[in-house]
Amino acid sequence: MKKNLKHLAWAFLALPLAYSCGGGNNSSSNVDDKAAALDTVKKCYTSTFEGDSATLNLKITDSTKVEGDLLINYAGKPQNKGIVRGEFKGDTLFVDYTFKIGDGTNEFSNPLALLNQNGNLKMGVGVIETTLGRSYFVKGKPINFERGKFEFVPTECK
8 A cells, every 4th residue: 555655656746747747738939939039120221331241131039139140241352141149238249250351261250340430330349369279359448440441321121
C-alpha cells in the first residue's frame, strides 16, 4: 500500500512538470511573438557625399537594439556591403559593421557611430583600436560627428 501511494505521489508531482514542458497550448509564445513584432520598427535611410552614396536599412527592437544592412558605393571603387548590429546608447547608435568589399570573399569589421540629430543619422569619425581581432572606438577619445562623411536621411523602406 505504501508503495502505491509513493508512485501516486510521484505521478502528481510529475504532472505539472510535463504540462509546463509542452503539454499545454502555446498561447504564451504566440503572445510573445506578437509583442516582439509590435516592438520592432523598420527604418531606412540614404546618404550621398561627393559622388559616394550609402543605403542603411535597420530593424530596431525594444527601441534600442539594432540589426540591419549597410551598402556603401564609393565613386570609382568596389562597393562595401554588409550587416550592422548594435544598439542605441542615448542619442547615438553604436554598431559593428561586418562587410565584404566588391565580390571579394574576405570579411572585414569596423565599429560605426551614428548620432541621431533631428531624425537623421550622422556618421562620426573616431580613433579605432584593434585588440584580439576586434576593432572598437577608443574609450576616452571623442567621436567627431562634424567630420563624418555620411548623413543618413530617412527614406521609404523597399
